[in-house]
Amino acid sequence: MYAYLVRRISGAIVVLFGISIITFLLVYAVPADPARMIVGPKAPAAVVAAVRAQLGLNLPLPVQYIDYMGRLFHGNLGTSYIYSLPVTKMILQRIGPTAWLALWCWVAELVIGIPLGIYTARHARHKRDYIVSGIALVGISLPVFWLGLVLLYWFGFEIPIFPLGGSGGIQYVILPGLTYGITGAAYYTRLLKSSMLEVMGQDYVRTARAKGASERRVTWRHVVRNALLPVVTFGGIDIGYLLTGVVLIEATFNWNGLGMLAYTAIQNDDVPVIMGTVMLIAVGVVMFTLLVDIIYAAIDPRIRYD
Amino acid sequence: MSLSESDIKQYQPFTPVPVNSKKRPFRSLREFPMLYVGGFLVLLLIVVALFAPLLAPHNPDAVFQNGLNANGTPIAPNGEFPFGTDSNGRDILSRVIYGSRVSLTVGVVSTVINLFIGVVVGLLSGYFGKWVDTVLMRAVDTILAFPFLLFAMALVAVLGPSLWNVLFAIGILGWGTMARVVRGQVLSLKEFDYVQAERALGASHARIMFRIILPNAIGPVIVLATLNVGMNMLTEAGLSFLGIGIQPPQASWGNMIQQGMNTYAFAPWTLWFPGLALVVAVLGFNMMGDGLRDLLDPHNATR
Numbered sequence: 220m221y222a223y224l225v226r227r228i229s230g231a232i233v234v235l236f237g238i239s240i241i242t243f244l245l246v247y248a249v250p251a252d253p254a255r256m257i258v259g260p261k262a263p264a265a266v267v268a269a270v271r272a273q274l275g276l277n278l279p280l281p282v283q284y285i286d287y288m289g290r291l292f293h294g295n296l297g298t299s300y301i302y303s304l305p306v307t308k309m310i311l312q313r314i315g316p317t318a319w320l321a322l323w324c325w326v327a328e329l330v331i332g333i334p335l336g337i338y339t340a341r342h343a344r345h346k347r348d349y350i351v352s353g354i355a356l357v358g359i360s361l362p363v364f365w366l367g368l369v370l371l372y373w374f375g376f377e378i379p380i381f382p383l384g385g386s387g388g389i390q391y392v393i394l395p396g397l398t399y400g401i402t403g404a405a406y407y408t409r410l411l412k413s414s415m416l417e418v419m420g421q422d423y424v425r426t427a428r429a430k431g432a433s434e435r436r437v438t439w440r441h442v443v444r445n446a447l448l449p450v451v452t453f454g455g456i457d458i459g460y461l462l463t464g465v466v467l468i469e470a471t472f473n474w475n476g477l478g479m480l481a482y483t484a485i486q487n488d489d490v491p492v493i494m495g496t497v498m499l500i501a502v503g504v505v506m507f508t509l510l511v512d513i514i515y516a517a518i519d520p521r522i523r524y525d
Numbered sequence: 526m527s528l529s530e531s532d533i534k535q536y537q538p539f540t541p542v543p544v545n546s547k548k549r550p551f552r553s554l555r556e557f558p559m560l561y562v563g564g565f566l567v568l569l570l571i572v573v574a575l576f577a578p579l580l581a582p583h584n585p586d587a588v589f590q591n592g593l594n595a596n597g598t599p600i601a602p603n604g605e606f607p608f609g610t611d612s613n614g615r616d617i618l619s620r621v622i623y624g625s626r627v628s629l630t631v632g633v634v635s636t637v638i639n640l641f642i643g644v645v646v647g648l649l650s651g652y653f654g655k656w657v658d659t660v661l662m663r664a665v666d667t668i669l670a671f672p673f674l675l676f677a678m679a680l681v682a683v684l685g686p687s688l689w690n691v692l693f694a695i696g697i698l699g700w701g702t703m704a705r706v707v708r709g710q711v712l713s714l715k716e717f718d719y720v721q722a723e724r725a726l727g728a729s730h731a732r733i734m735f736r737i738i739l740p741n742a743i744g745p746v747i748v749l750a751t752l753n754v755g756m757n758m759l760t761e762a763g764l765s766f767l768g769i770g771i772q773p774p775q776a777s778w779g780n781m782i783q784q785g786m787n788t789y790a791f792a793p794w795t796l797w798f799p800g801l802a803l804v805v806a807v808l809g810f811n812m813m814g815d816g817l818r819d820l821l822d823p824h825n826a827t828r
Contacts, residue, residue: 237667360808364766365800372789463672467763485682493679500672
């Protein structure tokens, strides 16, 4: 277990290092001059030069990278060009709303995806399986932003049950959650179905049947319980990816979270904010994946030896 | 939006199957409905994109004098404008038809870039193993850790929004899954006797990788590439929807949906048609990908 832990954690550290380099290069390799961005287009050249010197932009790139890493370890992601606020603070304010939204998106995926997976596996290769699998495929093919707008039109405008976008409590979360759930559920459905079909072919399932267990009992006590393991793994990794996917949902529903922060920053060329959010989410994905791998290895010893 | 772990799981190397002479490679519509329906939709998209000037009833960028109601709202679908008009008084049907060109170009060309990088990285990584594998796979982990859409947004913002930059950003960022799939294939294939025999005969590394291993690994690569086209079309539409992709007046389904966002309350057709076109196109590639998987890998025909 320790060897596995060391291997996985050192791998993750290398990836984090790679993330910092790519982020750094994008911040400093962009054509827009950060000093010019801060002082505005009309400032005299001497002022721009002074700001450049103050920011250390005249130093060689490797020196700048070391300075940047030093600040990073102190939790300093730089200062927004537009709002003159620390990026770390701006991001911390938005994590809460995004986590709340992502949680419901995730729950919706599971609530829609898992029952459909069980259903399609139980009716595999029959008409019902083909119909539900076909619907799941349509779900994957839907653009989240368009589905979000369609739901807003019907359930916010034509039949005004839910608010027309904005962030807040449970009534604001249902439509975006449903939108994400519909487009993401099919991944769970397919994974659970193939996992269940694999388990159904196992000897212990045949044994359970031979002992006279009812079909219901075989499905729930033997097949589903054993087939859920890969779904649990994917579910953990998916939380990391959700932080990415939530950008379009936030823009569609005007939700004031991390995605909106990055989106407005991109429109304003506010480079420190863009890179801060991109890096934070990348680090989040790495951490979640690592955590899931470690938990999984602790549950299932076979994993450690591959 | 990018392909996820669950997809990777489904791309375990295909096991070679003894050829059954009674079964021809292309079998009936009944046996592979997904492949045929998906293939039909993809073909339809290609035809529409190729013959857009012949099929479109109007110039997609033309602003019509009679394209808006007296109060300045878009006109509902009618004989002259079958899909109605948008808030600028342009014909939506013509714009949807021309939008297929953007979608198809970005989807296919960015997938070709994904394919090229992914195949080379996957081959090198799986074939040479050891430190080459470690370095390349950490690079893949890194690229997969980045929030794909956000990173593409940032890259396009830096490069400036245009068709070619969108295509380049999606192409250069979205190869991680492809590399992993190819690597997995190579790892199992390189132990096969015929590969070992080539090596014993003194074939060069390049020959073994590209002439011997790659052709045998092509099945899952084709399947993944097909699904990838649909995914990349969705990404392009997402970028254009956010205003960082294809810029108006050039019609893209994504920026048409963005425009429809402001008018859907009183003119819902401005939202329906570009979205439906996108869904049908992406669905076509997804169905074709699933169908190809069933066709190429009989062992994995679980759905």
